[in-house]
Amino acid sequence: MMQNERMSILFVCLGNICRSPLAEGVFREIVTANGAQERFLIDSAGTGNWHQGKPPDRRSVEVAARHGIDLTGLRARQVTRGDFDRFDLLLGMDGDNVATLASLAPPDRRGRIAQFHEFSTGMPRDVPDPYYGAEDGFEAVYRMIRAAAGSLFEKLAAETRGVSG
Ligand code: 4NP
Secondary structure: OOOOOOOEEEEEEEOOOHHHHHHHHHHHHHHHOOOOHHEEEEEEEOOOOOOOOOOOOHHHHHHHHHHOOOOOOOOOEOOOOOOHHHHEEOOOOOOOOHHHHHOOHHHHHHHHEEEEHHHOOOOOOOOOOOOOOHHHHHHHHHHHHHHHHHHHHHHHHHHOOOOOO
């Protein structure tokens, strides 16, 4: 990462309809609230392709909306090999996502992969898959993502603060 360059971050889960769109939306909201939009490029993707082209799960859209974040414009896509070149950082929501990313990545790109919660806070915790769970699972996932995304911003803001920042 050179100073004054945008840092690019890809949030990754299994379906790209529940957790990673929420992480994308929450992190973008934090970045925007801090006036740092010019310093970050933010996206999300899934390791699976079942939901390709679909908007986020209604329950993720609703929990985000309750916290003032609009996810309705997002569409699911699968991780591609090109993502390992395009993104400085690929953050998996759980250990399975991280393992799948590592198996897909060219060996010289594996250092770009990390577990979202561990990288952000120093505490290794999975963001649990809420897809088959109850509605309140989404609020719990939102809170976990919110806290970790705040830590992530603090951690990266220092690294991306160039001479103009
Ligand atoms: P996500 O949740 O990985 O947080 O988007 C899931 C969404 C769909 C499925 C699994 C997890 N699925 O099996 O279809």
